[in-house]
Amino acid sequence: MSRLAALLVLIASQTVALAQQGDVARGQQVFRVCATCHSLEPNRNMTGPSLAELWDRKAGGLASFERYSDALKSSGIIWDDRSLDTWLTDPDRMVPDNAMPFEGIKERRDRADLLAFLKDATKPGAAPAVAAQSGMGGMVGGGMMGGGRVPNLREPQASERVTRIAHCRDTYRVTTADGKTHAFWERNLRLKTDSSKDGPQSDSPAIIPAGMMGDRADVIFASPEEISKKIETRC
Numbered sequence: 668m669s670r671l672a673a674l675l676v677l678i679a680s681q682t683v684a685l686a687q688q689g690d691v692a693r694g695q696q697v698f699r700v701c702a703t704c705h706s707l708e709p710n711r712n713m714t715g716p717s718l719a720e721l722w723d724r725k726a727g728g729l730a731s732f733e734r735y736s737d738a739l740k741s742s743g744i745i746w747d748d749r750s751l752d753t754w755l756t757d758p759d760r761m762v763p764d765n766a767m768p769f770e771g772i773k774e775r776r777d778r779a780d781l782l783a784f785l786k787d788a789t790k791p792g793a794a795p796a797v798a799a800q801s802g803m804g805g806m807v808g809g810g811m812m813g814g815g816r817v818p819n820l821r822e823p824q825a826s827e828r829v830t831r832i833a834h835c836r837d838t839y840r841v842t843t844a845d846g847k848t849h850a851f852w853e854r855n856l857r858l859k860t861d862s863s864k865d866g867p868q869s870d871s872p873a874i875i876p877a878g879m880m881g882d883r884a885d886v887i888f889a890s891p892e893e894i895s896k897k898i899e900t901r902c
């Protein structure tokens with residue numbers, strides 16, 4: 668083989684290797700669609716299970732996640748490069764009746780990049796570094812944009828800390844620690860709980876806006892028992 672031919676072969680094989688490796692930075696962008704449901708921190712579960720330490724884990728096997736479908740739990744899958752690529756191509760095809768509300772990623776390159784990112788980011792001990800580097804840990808406007816995290820309600824601002832809730836006919840009036848009172852049509856106020864360490868302290872529910880128009884909000888309590896205790900019927 669001439670030296671030129673040898674060089675071309677070398678370049679070609681490196682290009683293939685690179686393509687297979689996937690682009691971690693691009694993969695991190697692709698991960699944004701997952702981050703609304705999945706965190707990379709161990710046992711920080713949201714809509715979906717934490718993806719920390721995913722490789723070699725049994726599907727449906729994270730003990731701290733309460734909401735796996737029977738289909739995923741009994742699938743017998745072990746997560747690795749190959750099974751994850753198949754899952755992310757078309758979850759419903761791989762595991763019919765699974766509970767992940769996600770249609771899949773059709774572009775092979777997007778999946779390769781995502782998996783390159785995830786493989787690094789889910790290694791034991793990797794999450795804090797990834798979060799810091801990408802600014803993922805931070806609250807963006809109190810929301811979870813680009814997320815991996817829901818807003819922490821332990822230390823809410825005065826404008827978020829609910830001091831009183833009154834219900835009258837079809838309206839809730841929510842008073843916050845900054846002295847303001849907001850009125851909501853009862854169908855537009857959602858009452859939720861967060862019993863995790865990110866949730867509000869007991870007897871100190873928090874209100875966060877939901878939707879764009881300011882007409883909807885969530886009030887989040889530490890436990891279900893608090894909900895009706897906190898709401899007075901008063902006109």
Ligand code: HEC
Nearest residue numbers: 700701704714715716726727735736739765766767768769
């Ligand atoms: C709308 C929420 C949502 C989105 C978006 C989402 N997932 Fe999921 N994911 C879930 C839920 C819920 C489950 C549990 C499914 C079940 O039990 O059947 C899950 C399960 C998984 C699992 C199996 C984990 C385990 O412990 O067995 C993996 C891996 C996964 N998702 C990766 C991803 C990736 C990567 C993305 C982005 C491309 C993504 N998911 C997007 C909600 C979501």
